[in-house]
Structures are given as C-alpha cells and as structure tokens.
Amino acid sequence: MTTVPHLLATRAAAEPDRIALIVDGIGSHTAGSLTTGSHTAGSLTVGSWQTRSDAVAHALVRRGLRPGDRVGLLFGSHSWLDYAVCFVGAQKAGGTAVPLPPRAPAAELTRLLDDCDATALVHEDAAAPAPFGGWSATVSELDDSATGVDDGPLDVEVRPGDLAQILYTSGTTGRPKGVAATHANLTHGCGARRRPFAHSRHLAHAFPIGTNAGQVMLITALDARLAVLSPARFTPARFARMIQEYAAGTVFLVPAMAVELLAAGTLDRYDLSSVVLLGSAAAPLPGAVAGKLVAAFPNATIANYYTSTEAAPAQTVMLYDPSRPGxxxxxxxxxxxxxxxxxxxxxxxxxxxxxxxxxxxxxxxxxxxxxxxxxxxxxxxxxxxxxxxxxxxxxxxxxxxxDGDLVKSGAFKVSTLRVEEALYEHPDVLEAAVVGRPHPVLGTALAAVVVPRRPVPAEQLREFLLDRLAPHEVPGVIVEADTLPRNAGGKVDKRALVKESTWPT
The missing domain is CATH 2.30.38.10 (Luciferase; Domain 3)
Incomplete structure (x- = not known):
C-alpha cells in the first residue's frame, strides 16, 4: 500500500520530464504550453507536478492547515492542471482533498463545505469563493514555485490509512453524501511494474473534475506512462479532433457524450483508427449505442465499466458482446x-x-x-x-x-432501463429516459421523454415498442424534449425530469 504523494514523488524521481496531463484548447499563456496543429494546450510534467504541489503544501501549512483538515477544491475542466497540483498539495500537507462541483450554486457549495467542516477552500483564479466558516485562496496565492524558491518536500507524515479524499455523490437519488476514501483505496493497484494502458501514448477523456470517473483519470495520470488528455470544454467536434491530433489509443467517456458524438455526425470527418480501447463509465451504456460505437471506432474494443462513487475501486467490466447487449x-x-x-x-x-x-x-x-x-x-x-x-x-x-426507479404499475413491476434500451433501438431516437408518474387507477404509470433525431409521433414509437416489450412495459405517455437534464457526472436526473417535463394533462 502507498499514498498519493508517495506515488507522485516516486514517479518524479524516475521520470521528471514525462508529461502526465494535457488540457487541450487553453490559451498559450498557460505554463507548460505546447502546440499541436493549430491548437494550443497546457501540459504538466511529473517533475513540475511534484515541485508545484510541494509549494502549495508549504503555503497551506503556513496558513494554519493541520493534518486531517479538509480542503475544498473548486476548479472547472479547463483547470485540470492547477487542480491536480492542489489536490496532491493538500494531501502533502496532511489534509483531505474535497473536490467540489464547479457549476453548483453558491448555496450548495457552502452546504458541502460546511457538511465536511472544511478548513480551507482553494479555487481557480477566476472563480468566486463560496461563503463558509473557513478561509479561501487562489492557486496563484499558494503556488510560488515559479519564483525559483524550492522548499522541497514537507516534513508531514502521510500514511496509507489516512483520509485522502471526500467525494460527494451526484445526488440523483437524494441529497449528495460525502464518500471518504483513504490513500490505500485511491492507490490500489498502482505502482506495479506493468503500467495500465501500455498500448497508448495518450488517453483522452472529458470527465468533469469532482466526479469519481474524473478522479480515476487523475490517479491514472500518476500511475500510467501515457499522458492523460482532456479538452478545456467538451464539444463533439473538439473531442473528435483531439483524438485525431494526438492519435489517442484509449478514450473514456460517459454514455451522454457517446450519444452526442454519434448524433453530431462529426466522427466521419476524423481519423479515429488510433483508438484501440473505448471505455464508457458513470452510467449504463445502451446496447444500441454500443453497437454504433463499434462502427464509428473500427479498431476499438468497446468496454462498459460499472461501479459507483461508494464502491470504487470495485467494478465490473463488459467488453461489448452482441450476444449480451444488456x-x-x-x-x-x-x-x-x-x-x-x-x-x-x-x-x-x-x-x-x-x-x-x-x-x-x-x-x-x-x-x-x-x-x-x-x-x-x-x-x-x-x-x-x-x-x-x-x-x-x-x-x-x-x-x-x-432500486428507486423501478416502476410498480398496477400489478406489474417494470424496469425503466429495459424500456429505455428498447427506445434506443429506434433509428429516430437519440436519447431516452423513462420515469413513473402518478396515475389514478394504476397508482403509477410509465412515461417516457425522448430526444428525437427528427420528429416521430408518439403512437409510432408505441407501435415500435410493442414489437419488443410486453404491453404493460409500453409507456402510456411519450413526450419529446430538446435535452435531458443531467447532473455533473453525466447521469440523467430523473427527479428533475419528472418536475421539468411538459406532460399532457
């Protein structure tokens, strides 16, 4: 067992010039910037990660941070490099890193900081701090490594059993809970002679900071020999272009991003032949979507990963098999x-x-x-x-x-996932979500919201479903929407869907 700071220190001593992280599409003013084609990206080497996180750790201790104190981290996806520095810096100071959802309202951020009794909040220079009982600082105020003053490692003992991270759940089934992980949990399997994803020079993803999938990518950047690559902002064209320019061998995304990539029609305009592994995480990947990804990424194995913020690193993995699409x-x-x-x-x-x-x-x-x-x-x-x-x-x-989404309609219990899988098979359906709504006779009745490729009558969809589902599984109400509400991790927020959708009376 090891710790996150020890993992970084070991890699920095052996490979200080190895690029660990790249954020594509940020300005040339960024330290460690590099140019690929006509696009500018920021990069972070393992050695710079070590030096800068040392500086942040010293600054946190000078401000009074004590071992065990919680440190909130508020960063957007364009700031992965600064976030990575502050994440490890907080741990080197003996603190517990608390990644926060950057798009959350100030009141929710304050609630999360108060919930974990945070001592400090570190945020990107452009972000406004949320009000809470502790103190706040920007990256620039903490990171003085550019001055040439090398404070070196901090004299704070960090042990594998110490609390390393508190990550808040998405809140799709209730109020977000803080999930605490030790260093031993975060670094499980790391440091082995055989590095993960050895088939790739670059791993591309677009997971947000503050999600479990995003944290996995951060630890991967510490442990793997490849560079972990992410866009400053996800759009289908930007992501596909990034894969082509870096010849990424591994790609990770959430199902919602896969649907966007397929729907945008941009994949045919880029060379994606470098991808040999395409992983989907954070939510179940519909079989119909997986089948389309097989065609779009001709050399890739499609893998579906199932875990949760609570369960990691426990997980199941499914390599796409048409005989077991679900x-x-x-x-x-x-x-x-x-x-x-x-x-x-x-x-x-x-x-x-x-x-x-x-x-x-x-x-x-x-x-x-x-x-x-x-x-x-x-x-x-x-x-x-x-x-x-x-x-x-x-x-x-x-x-x-x-457990909470299973719909009991009359005498039947209906799986909303099964109905959604069937809807995704329709060629004019881009996205679909199924929920239960109150019904005066049945108690609860099935209702579906679909994002169509082109308008399709609800009755036609019901006829399509009757060829694939039992009559009691076919939604009585089907409405169209431009988008589905999602949380920061890319999962459909079904509680918001029930409240926000325009249902017929």
Missing part, C-alpha cells in the same frame, strides 16, 4: 459481485433479481460523518449498490433498474 460484465480480479435478497443480504440463485452488491479488492470507502448510512451501505467489504439486477449462469451481471 450486460455490464463480470467483476475484475480481486473483487466480486453478488445478487442479494433484500433485507437478509443472502445470495440468490442465478437468474433471480435482487440487490446488486460489489466487494472491494481493498479497504472500502465510507460516508464521511454519517455512521448510520455507512452501516446500511458498507457491509464487511461489500457495498450495496442501490441497483437491482441478476447474474446469468456464466456470472455476467445484468442491471434491472435503480
């Missing part, structure tokens, strides 16, 4: 998956639906300051995922629905 795969070595009966937690037979539990291959996470919720979710190395699913005879996991 599966999210099997657990990676060291972890495990089981389907448990509600209440008892006892395993159920293959094919039977129950609660999805994942077992962590290392020390598991917990909810910060919430012992009661922790006891409900974290069970002796197992994590209750909040999803319903089943395992087939070969151990492949299939999700039925989120």
């Amino acid at each position: 599966s999210v795969g099997r657990a990676l070595a060291g972890g495990a998956v089981r389907i448990a009966a509600a209440g008892s937690g006892e395993p159920v037979p293959a094919g039977e639906t129950g609660e999805v539990w994942l077992r962590s291959p290392t020390v598991s996470r917990t909810y910060y300051g919430d012992a009661e919720s922790s006891r409900e979710v974290f069970r002796a190395g197992w994590i209750r995922m909040g999803d319903l699913g089943y395992l087939d005879e070969d151990g492949y996991l299939y999700l039925v629905d989120r």
Whole structure:
C-alpha cells in the first residue's frame, strides 16, 4: 500500500520530464504550453507536478492547515492542471482533498463545505469563493514555485490509512453524501511494474473534475506512462479532433457524450483508427449505442465499466458482446459481485433479481460523518449498490433498474432501463429516459421523454415498442424534449425530469 504523494514523488524521481496531463484548447499563456496543429494546450510534467504541489503544501501549512483538515477544491475542466497540483498539495500537507462541483450554486457549495467542516477552500483564479466558516485562496496565492524558491518536500507524515479524499455523490437519488476514501483505496493497484494502458501514448477523456470517473483519470495520470488528455470544454467536434491530433489509443467517456458524438455526425470527418480501447463509465451504456460505437471506432474494443462513487475501486467490466447487449460484465480480479435478497443480504440463485452488491479488492470507502448510512451501505467489504439486477449462469451481471426507479404499475413491476434500451433501438431516437408518474387507477404509470433525431409521433414509437416489450412495459405517455437534464457526472436526473417535463394533462 502507498499514498498519493508517495506515488507522485516516486514517479518524479524516475521520470521528471514525462508529461502526465494535457488540457487541450487553453490559451498559450498557460505554463507548460505546447502546440499541436493549430491548437494550443497546457501540459504538466511529473517533475513540475511534484515541485508545484510541494509549494502549495508549504503555503497551506503556513496558513494554519493541520493534518486531517479538509480542503475544498473548486476548479472547472479547463483547470485540470492547477487542480491536480492542489489536490496532491493538500494531501502533502496532511489534509483531505474535497473536490467540489464547479457549476453548483453558491448555496450548495457552502452546504458541502460546511457538511465536511472544511478548513480551507482553494479555487481557480477566476472563480468566486463560496461563503463558509473557513478561509479561501487562489492557486496563484499558494503556488510560488515559479519564483525559483524550492522548499522541497514537507516534513508531514502521510500514511496509507489516512483520509485522502471526500467525494460527494451526484445526488440523483437524494441529497449528495460525502464518500471518504483513504490513500490505500485511491492507490490500489498502482505502482506495479506493468503500467495500465501500455498500448497508448495518450488517453483522452472529458470527465468533469469532482466526479469519481474524473478522479480515476487523475490517479491514472500518476500511475500510467501515457499522458492523460482532456479538452478545456467538451464539444463533439473538439473531442473528435483531439483524438485525431494526438492519435489517442484509449478514450473514456460517459454514455451522454457517446450519444452526442454519434448524433453530431462529426466522427466521419476524423481519423479515429488510433483508438484501440473505448471505455464508457458513470452510467449504463445502451446496447444500441454500443453497437454504433463499434462502427464509428473500427479498431476499438468497446468496454462498459460499472461501479459507483461508494464502491470504487470495485467494478465490473463488459467488453461489448452482441450476444449480451444488456450486460455490464463480470467483476475484475480481486473483487466480486453478488445478487442479494433484500433485507437478509443472502445470495440468490442465478437468474433471480435482487440487490446488486460489489466487494472491494481493498479497504472500502465510507460516508464521511454519517455512521448510520455507512452501516446500511458498507457491509464487511461489500457495498450495496442501490441497483437491482441478476447474474446469468456464466456470472455476467445484468442491471434491472435503480432500486428507486423501478416502476410498480398496477400489478406489474417494470424496469425503466429495459424500456429505455428498447427506445434506443429506434433509428429516430437519440436519447431516452423513462420515469413513473402518478396515475389514478394504476397508482403509477410509465412515461417516457425522448430526444428525437427528427420528429416521430408518439403512437409510432408505441407501435415500435410493442414489437419488443410486453404491453404493460409500453409507456402510456411519450413526450419529446430538446435535452435531458443531467447532473455533473453525466447521469440523467430523473427527479428533475419528472418536475421539468411538459406532460399532457
């Protein structure tokens, strides 16, 4: 077991000039800028990451930060480099890094900072600090490494069991909870002789800062030999162009981004032949979308990763298989998956639906300051995922629905994921989400919101679904929308969908 600062120090001593992070599309004023084609990018070498994070750590201690104090980090996706420096800098000072969602309202940011009793807030130079009980500072105020004064490593002991990070959940099923992870949890599997993604020189992604998927990319930048590449702002054309210019061998995205890339029609204009692994994370990848990605990325293996902020690094992985289009795969070595009966937690037979539990291959996470919720979710190395699913005879996991999204309509329980999968098969449907709405007779009735490629009558969609679903699974109401509401991690916010959609009376 190791720590994040030790991982960085080891890599910096061995490969100080190796580029770890690149943000494409930011101005040439950025330190470490480089030019690719007609576009300017900022880059961060491992050595600079080490020096700058040392400077930030010293500055935090001078301002009174003590071991164990929480440090809020407020950065947008264009500031990955500064964020990476401050993330490790806070940990070198013995603190716990708390990534914050940059687009959250000030009141929500204040609530999160107060929830974890943060001592400090570090933010990008252009951001306005949220009001809370501690002090705040910009990156420029903390990072004096450019002055040539080398303070060197800080004399603070950081241990694998120390709290490294508190990451707040997306809040799609309730109020966001702070998920606490130790250094041992974050660095599990790191530092091995065989580095991850060795087939690539560049890994491209567009995950936001403050999400679990984004944090995985940050740790990957510390551990892998490739450079982790992200756009300052995601658009389909910018992302596809970036893949081509850097000849990225590995690409990670969320399903919503995959849908945007396919819908924009830009992929045909770029050479994507360098991509040999395309990973989807943060939400289930519809089978129809995965099939289209296979055609768009001709040399790539399509992989669907299933985990959660609470469960990481436990996960299942599914390499796209047309014979198992709805599966999210099997657990990676060291972890495990089981389907448990509600209440008892006892395993159920293959094919039977129950609660999805994942077992962590290392020390598991917990909810910060919430012992009661922790006891409900974290069970002796197992994590209750909040999803319903089943395992087939070969151990492949299939999700039925989120526990709270399963719709009981009359005498039937209906999986909204199953209905959404069927809607995605229609050629004129770009995106789809299914929810339950109050009904005077059935109690709850199915309703669907679709983002169409071109207008399509609701009755035509229902006829299409009747060829694929049972009659009770076909939504009685189908409405169109320009977009679906999503949280910072790219997941559809179904509570907002119910409130915001224009439903017929």
